[in-house]
Amino acid sequence: MTGPLLITAPKVEGATAGFRMKDKRGDSYFVKLDPLKYPQLTTSAEAISTRFFHAFGYNVPENYLIFVKREQLRVDPEAEANGKPFTEADLDRLLKKAPRRPDGTYQMLASKKIKGEPVGTFRFEGTRPDDPNDIFPHEHRRELRGLRVFCAWLNHVDIDTINTLDVFEGEETNGYIKHYLIDFGTTLGSGAWEPQRPRVGHEYPFEVAQIAKSLFTFGLWERTWQKIDYPDYPQVGNFEAAHFVADQWKPDYPNPAFSRMTLADAYWATRIIARFSAEAVRAIVRTGKIEDPRAEAYLVRTLLERRDRILLHYFSNTNPLDAFQIRGGQSGGPLHFRNLGVENKLGTAERYEYAWYGFDNESGLLASLGSPRFTVEQSVPLLQQTQSPYLMVGIRTLSADRPNWAREVRVYLASSKGTWRIVGIEREEEGAAASQRLLAGDGAPSTTKVGE
Numbered sequence: 001m002t003g004p005l006l007i008t009a010p011k012v013e014g015a016t017a018g019f020r021m022k023d024k025r026g027d028s029y030f031v032k033l034d035p036l037k038y039p040q041l042t043t044s045a046e047a048i049s050t051r052f053f054h055a056f057g058y059n060v061p062e063n064y065l066i067f068v069k070r071e072q073l074r075v076d077p078e079a080e081a082n083g084k085p086f087t088e089a090d091l092d093r094l095l096k097k098a099p100r101r102p103d104g105t106y107q108m109l110a111s112k113k114i115k116g117e118p119v120g121t122f123r124f125e126g127t128r129p130d131d132p133n134d135i136f137p138h139e140h141r142r143e144l145r146g147l148r149v150f151c152a153w154l155n156h157v158d159i160d161t162i163n164t165l166d167v168f169e170g171e172e173t174n175g176y177i178k179h180y181l182i183d184f185g186t187t188l189g190s191g192a193w194e195p196q197r198p199r200v201g202h203e204y205p206f207e208v209a210q211i212a213k214s215l216f217t218f219g220l221w222e223r224t225w226q227k228i229d230y231p232d233y234p235q236v237g238n239f240e241a242a243h244f245v246a247d248q249w250k251p252d253y254p255n256p257a258f259s260r261m262t263l264a265d266a267y268w269a270t271r272i273i274a275r276f277s278a279e280a281v282r283a284i285v286r287t288g289k290i291e292d293p294r295a296e297a298y299l300v301r302t303l304l305e306r307r308d309r310i311l312l313h314y315f316s317n318t319n320p321l322d323a324f325q326i327r328g329g330q331s332g333g334p335l336h337f338r339n340l341g342v343e344n345k346l347g348t349a350e351r352y353e354y355a356w357y358g359f360d361n362e363s364g365l366l367a368s369l370g371s372p373r374f375t376v377e378q379s380v381p382l383l384q385q386t387q388s389p390y391l392m393v394g395i396r397t398l399s400a401d402r403p404n405w406a407r408e409v410r411v412y413l414a415s416s417k418g419t420w421r422i423v424g425i426e427r428e429e430e431g432a433a434a435s436q437r438l439l440a441g442d443g444a445p446s447t448t449k450v451g452e
Contacts, residue, residue, distance in 0.1 A: 001066065004074045007091060010081045016042055016185060016192050017097045021110070028113040031066075032185065033098035033106065035193045040235040042185045042192055043109035044288035048299075049154050049184035051284045056150050056272055057143075059180045062112040065289055067105040070095065107289075114180060116167030122179050123161050125256040131166075131177045139256045142265050148258040149269035149314070152249035153306055155239060157200045158186040159251050188299065189230075189237025196238045198225050201249055233295035241305035246313040263318050263429045270314040271322060273307055274340055281307070315341045318429070319397050319407045324422055326382070326413075333382030333420070335411065339397065347402035351376045354395045358388035359412060366392060374398075382413075382420060389415050390423075 003024030011018035011030070018032040034042050043065060050063040070092075079086040098106055122128065125139040138144050151159050163183040168175055185192045191200070199205075202225040230238045247266075251258065282300050290296040320341040327336050341347050351374050357366040369383065369391075380393055391413045397405035412424035 001068075001072075005068065005072050007073055007075045007079055007086070009076075009079050010086055010090070010094060017094055018108075019091075019094070029110040030113070032109040032111070033095075036097055036099055038194065038234050038237070039099040039101075040107060040288070040290055041190050041195065041237050043107055044235060044290055045186075045188045045190035045237070046109050046184045048285055048288040049156065049187040051287055052154055053150065053181055053184065055276075055280075055284070056269075058147075059178060060184075061114055061180065061182055063184075064110045064112075065287070066108050066110045067101070068108055069105050109185075111182075114165065114167055116169040116178060119166050119168050119177060121161045121164045122166050124258075128166070128177065133176060139260050141257070142268055144257040145261040146265040146269035148249075148251075148255070148261050149246070149266050149273065149310060151251060151258075152201075152244075152246060153273060153303070153310055154184075154187045155189070155196065155201050155249075156184065156187045157196070157250075157252045158183070158192075159255065160253065189233075189239030191237065194237075195230075195234075198228055198230075198238060200238075200252065201225075202243075204250055204253060231298060233292065233298055235290045235292055235295045236299050239299070239302055241302045241309065244306050244309055246310045263314070264427045266314045267318050267320070267427065270310055271340065274311055274315075274344060276307060278304055311344050312346055315344060315346050316402055317404050318427055319395070319405045319409045320346075321395060321397065321409045324411055324425065326420060326422065327379075334379040335382060335393065335413075335422075336379045337395070339378060341397075341402060341405065347399050347405065349397050349399050349405070351398050352378070352380070352395055353398060354380045354393055356383050357392045357394070358386065359390040359392045361390050391415075391420070 001023065005024075006022045007019050008022060008028075009020045011020065011032070016032045016035070018030065021029045021031050023029065032043060032046070034040060047063055047065045050060050054060050073091060075086060075088050075091050081090065095106065100106055119130075123138060124144055126137055127134040147159070150156070159181075163181065165180040165182050166177050167180065169178050170176060186196070189196050191197060224243060228238075228240060228243055230240055278300075281303050285296060285300050285303070288296075288299075290299070320339060321337045322340050323336075323338040325336055326333055339349055342349055353372050353374055355372040356369040358369055359366055367388075369386065369388075380395065383391065392410050393413070394408045394410050396408050399405045407428040409428070410426040411422060412426075413420045414423045
């Protein structure tokens, strides 16, 4: 930023104006501008959401907010647009489409060119036939199915193949394909060139049932989202929490991975979201450098309310036991755990019911090792004498205010030279029927074998 910024080409794709640029060190960036009527709407949203998705654990570009004066920009004499020279006058016309700050600078989003050779995008189903590491169908990958919960939190509706990027890193004979999520300009309340449309996040563009209902009532029936009164914060756009329902949120178009999301997938993502404290959310929002403190405070508050709605829904619909570990030596136990529902003040646990089973890793069959027992502690004593090299303990949380916490969490352990270690966790999703068979000791098979 201390030297001139060289414009190598204008941005010709996408909804927002921008250009490609090199800095004094020769690093390349893809630069976006805000729409003229909505300063900070797109660039701040992208800066904020990029950091959230990085914190979730996804590969994202290095995106930075920069503040640039016109005199810092120079057009490369060889720059072209659609086969024609791109000139300084063309740059002036492009900048007229963007808002200028009182100090004469333009707020821009600079996305550093990703390292590696681009090899296209990735789909949310199937695999890449040219990638020997890509062996699991994408619609069955937890990080893509659970991605729906993260997108719901941040209202990332434009989550599609077009906003992904695969790059090849390393040498030709010793490299790999790395998968990225890119372009977060349509997140939060931003619709890229204007505030997000009220329908977005609530309905797909074309839903037969909704259209038929509207026609049948001659247009008198109003959807809930049509009644939402968004506050007037141009930097934030249309983003709210009062009408947000965690499991009913929808992207712009159906996503094959999202449609297959299980409760276990959602729990995985919710567990990550639960780690974001109010201070962490506030710190990430601050990187958007929103000038209106009221708008920034509203965005923080809305994100926290949407976070709490996600936690309430998914932690209430499963048994939120987590962080299993064997303390006091791997052979001595006991097996400790945390209750994320209790920690997030979503309910109380009167006691825990647990039962031990021997597990046959070859057949997947379980054999009861005694009647169910109860404890008020967040720990279960290990069995001290057993001939089975594998064990499973099924744990239920008994709670008067959270009946779904009674769904069983099954923790699998393996023994090696007298030392136990945790090798697998399963969560009951389809009601109590399967677990009732297990507790009856009829040897009902598990759905998954340890080690597979």
